[in-house]
Amino acid sequence: xxxxxxxxxxxxxxxxxxxxxxxxxxxxxxxxxxxxxxxxxxxxxxxxxxxxxxxxxxxxxxxxxxxxxxxxxxxxxxxxxxxxxxxxxxxxxxxxxxxxxxxxxxxxxxxxxxxxxxxxxxx
Numbered sequence: 457x458x459x460x461x462x463x464x465x466x467x468x469x470x471x472x473x474x475x476x477x478x479x480x481x482x483x484x485x486x487x488x489x490x491x492x493x494x495x496x497x498x499x500x501x502x503x504x505x506x507x508x509x510x511x512x513x514x515x516x517x518x519x520x521x522x523x524x525x526x527x528x529x530x531x532x533x534x535x536x537x538x539x540x541x542x543x544x545x546x547x548x549x550x551x552x553x554x555x556x557x558x559x560x561x562x563x564x565x566x567x568x569x570x571x572x573x574x575x576x577x578x579x
Contacts, residue, residue, distance in 0.1 A: 485553040487525035487566050492551055495522075495567070497544040499575055504534045513545050513567060522549060522567035530569050542578040546571040 484490050495515075504511035509528030514521055522545075524530065537543055545567070552564035 485551040485556065485566075487550055487568060489550045489553075489566075491548045492565065493549050494547070495549060496546045497571075497573075498546070499542060499544055499578075501540045502534060502537055502543050502545070502572065503539055504531065506531055506535065513543075513569075516542070520563040520565060522565045523552065525550075525566050525568045533569065533572050537572070537574070542575050544573050544575050545569065 498515050499517060500513055500515035502511065502513055504524075504527060509531065511524035511527035511531070511534055512521055513524065524534075527534070547570045548568045550566040550568070552561060552566055554561045554564060
């Protein structure tokens with residue numbers, strides 16, 4: 457009777473051990489990482505600095521901040537717009553690597569900008 461009980465305990469232990477999913481691959485962060493999601497014609501404000509080659513997009517409808525990947529290379533797409541101008545932006549979003557170190561950066565993303573245009577309905 458006792459031997460049968462130990463067999464059941466052993467079998468349960470083996471099942472629990474093999475049912476664990478193990479280590480899952482963490483998504484790569486940064487502009488060369490894994491795409492988290494795509495934004496399409498998302499309304500928001502664009503900010504850039506031509507001298508430093510930095511740019512960011514702040515959407516109007518969601519609380520987040522998107523740093524533009526390789527902003528210096530796409531600066532010609534940004535400069536026709538004024539600082540803080542409301543635009544429509546499309547591109548692939550990646551996790552900002554800073555999230556690894558700072559839990560308060562959960563709304564920070566990197567954006568591979570594919571399209572930007574004026575919001576014709578913005579007044």
